[in-house]
Amino acid sequence: MPASSSARQPGNFQESTQRIVLQGVSWQTYKALLAELGDHRASRLAYDGEFLEISMPSDRHETNTKLLERMIESVTEELEIPIKGFRSTTLKAYPKSPNGQHSNPD
Template sequence: MTTATPTPPSQQMGAEPVVTLKGVSWQTFKTLLAEIGEDRICRMTYDQGVLEIRMPLEDHEVPKGMLESFIEAIADELEIEVKKVGALSLKREDLTRFIEPDTCFYIQNESRVRGRRINLEIDPPPDLAIESDYTSSSINKQSIYAALGVPELWRYTRQTLQIYQLVEGEYELREQSLAFPFLPVTEVPNFIEQSNIQGQRTAVRLFRQRIRERLQTQ
């Protein structure tokens, strides 16, 4: 019988409460998911016996929400469809891995999953996943996303946006987005900071204007 060993929650100032359990079987994890239900506030990550449970804080959620608004603004300017699926449960039982991104989008593959419930056993993974990191994790989340085949990963941390692209099964840090190569990556954190001064909708409007300028020069 496997015994789950808890790791004490993070005590860092301003850090998200995080509990890590080791030695958790996949069946136990599935039972826990079913018991808690989909309306829970906590976010979970499971990697081959290690379970991490965290509670997102405001400092985590606000940048994530701004990045969502920026992607929606880009989609409007390009007049394309994207499907925002938020903290979609990305689960592969054959890999015994599970992760809930802070948010994720179908962009290139939007038409393949439009209007129906997503099943990763037959559907492609999201084209873009976003992590807003304010707490260090004991789990290598990038390895989970890579195993699931997510083509692009954005990580926003310490007022910096990092863009990773999946290349031959591993993520490589890149200077431009795969989905939106015209995106001024280094400028994005400035727009998020502007939202704290001028307001979120003002920051989105300024971002939209910047995207129009970039598109006009393409």
């Protein structure tokens, strides 16, 4: 059976990050979404106390991230520098600043 035209082929990158921004999201709703989506989600959430941005990083972004990760691991291993990686980190303290400063590094 031939592959569907929408099937991903090696090297066929999703070029752009997909995102949506929602306004007026409560802290309780944000926490509920985090709990529902779990720690092993493909999407990233950024919340600043009023706006919630949900994004899906592009394939190219993920490929470049992995390449950079490998380069850093190689250099630090060669120079015998200890490192500790975290990838995405979710901060779960309520944002302190009402001026739009994100508390989540994603």
